[in-house]
Amino acid sequence: MHARAGVKFSEWLETAGVHSDVRAIINGRELQDDDDIDFCISADDRILIFDQPKGGGLVKTLLNPFEHLNPIKFTQKVMGAFIKQPNAGGGAAGQAKTSPNNSLKGQTNIARNGEARPDNYGLVRAFPDMIQQLIFEYVSNNKEVTQFMNFGLGKYDYSSVRYSETNIGSMAGASYTVYGPGEVIPTVIEGYQLDDVDGQELPGPNESSELPVETATANTVVSGSYTSGQVAMKIVRQSEFDFFKDLPRPSPVKFTINITYPTTTGSVTQDVTLTGNLINCIESDDGSVTTPVYYYEFIFDQLNGPGVPIETATINTTKFVLMQNSGVSVGPFFSPLVSSQLWIHTQSKLGGNDYTDWRVDIWKVDDDNNQIPGTNQSLSFHVQNPRDDLSDTFYRTDKITPLAGEGRYSITMTRTNNSHDRSILEVEEIHAVNVRTNVVHPDDTTVIIKVRATENSTGREMKYNALINRHTISYSLSTQSVDYTLRPSRKFADAVAHTWLVMGGQPENNIDLYGLYQIQAEIDAIDPRLGRFDFTFDDEDVSLGARLETICDAASVTAFWDDGVMSFVRDKKRTTPATVFNRNNTVEVGYSLSYDMTLPGGFDGVEVQYRDPNTNKQAFIRYRINGNSIISGSPVKARKFEMMYVRDSFQANDRALRECKRLIYSRMAMSITALADGEWVGVGDMVQIVDTYDTNQQSGYIVSRIGNDFETSERITFAGSMFVVVTDYLGTPTARYPARPLPDTAFGFSAAIPDIELNIYDGMNVQSPSRYFIASTEELDATKWEVTDKSPGTDGTTALTVREYSDLIYS
Structure with missing residues (x-):
């Protein structure tokens, strides 16, 4: 783009369409933070703009023309939209982005896959997130369950560790270990359940004939052959055989064929049924281009049959029946992912002196669940009831480390002894397991909970929880420096500082920490309970600015941008106004005044919802307004405040009472457009605004001062007792002082105002x-307003929204 000579650089930059991350080099020199950008471009200037978009908005939406009057940091001029951009989420904390910590009913431990890890502050009753499936094993016939869970980002003090309302310490065989950020976890067992295993019973060989089978009978057998321990049967393709074509291989099956074999008395032709493994299915055709005939050729090995000489027999083309070989085998089951171990959990329900025998066959498979050759492994197991006079159930976990190494495995289990009603074998569950050692989670607090499960558990929901207190950084008012030592804290200011500097990674120079901690000190001097923040952030999409707003609201503090710096103001009683606005420093455009004859919004009371510290559920503070009185009870139409980040009734009650008083004593709202002075007030400031349409409120500027006599720019009409407020050279108002007329002119007054430095206009x-x-005392009181919103314009003005201010709100 080309810039026209004589145009201000700031004005050109607004129209250039560049992004907020931008560098500007003027005549070979890069603009620095403290450089003014309101200079005029000359014809000889050489300007280079390096536009570096990183997600920010356009500069034209960020520059404040009023700032051009002052050498304000260039980098701050292009970051006005910053508050809504950065996230403080520490990971990807799936539900509807809601941690159980924030749930109002039925808190349980859940796995919040793909969501942000909990970012807790203050003191919260935390239900840690599950970070993997629970893993269990049977030890000495007891089921020992291990849970790996995450309390959240950061370091915490913890106490009152419970299952629901029961302390973990009172549960038999239960224990827990907490590992803070950076601490070494000696062993982490990652177990992944095989979903298709769910308490299947393993039938004995005596039950095989009773089991259902999948059967397909060939209409046309093309050929049959035996070679090197394998049988190959080729048929014309039929849809009935598609089931067997798609089986993972190898799969145990039965098949019936017709054979002819020689004997000493002559040839014998008969049907025989063989068992074996289906290891392949070859698809082919006869090569015809127009009407091809398609074939299936099934190949079997591991043959077992009725004892006929299959190796010397002729396989006839008269019969081929293929059946799923249920037999006494259960499976195959397939592990969901690569693992180094397989844990098989079984139950043997045995009468006196009874026993179970079974075999486990495993082999490694590829992504299509087909066998990888050379990985077969077979293991045998035996369990016996040593008592001959007592029935019992024996629980067992067998940990298999496959000889073929890490991989996905197929598992088939076969009972090898007969079963009956006093000898039942069940496979309860199978886990694919990886064991990790010396694990470190650098940013999170992990808890490992071990419990002994009941024998006949009904599968209750998991409700492990603890009272945790976040460790945060802090700030020293005396040294005016950040203290990065982590300590447990419930203070809202510590939560703000930690969220901004540590979690958000922002610099110290764009947040007013001194003002923030002055507010915290003020609150602590009244009652520390009013300055607490106890909450869990669980959604990484919530911006850094929105998080600060939530934290501050708990302490009745407002966070806002002021000149590129995050600033804070507390909702409190103000003794003196920040400045005075009259017709000399405002314009008529944008002026409006509204007044509610009844309570604002039709509300007749307030309802504050907060978190009860004992039940961890919502609780309510309700007040209704009767005339100018505040009465405890439910209003008809309540102004509602949902403040689940407050867990103290004292703090919630203070807010409810103040909001009731605001309904009573703050019924007027006004909008004005201020000139240059509007830039210097902030949200939350109490200001005085002269009603230009009220003759009893008179204002202007000071022309001169001699002693206590002031010459003014406007004629003053005195009526009764009048009081005056004067601003000094910084625009700061004085207190009220009695004013009397001058004897020789109507353009002035006499008042015993201290010897302050004044600005006298000289052009x-x-x-x-x-x-x-x-004005009179009553009129002066009527001119007090609280700034609720501030919007700088593009022409040097500032739009202010204000509401009626009254000391009675804070009485």
């Missing part, structure tokens, strides 16, 4: 003179 060095505001 050159001083262009913003000190102002006065004179």
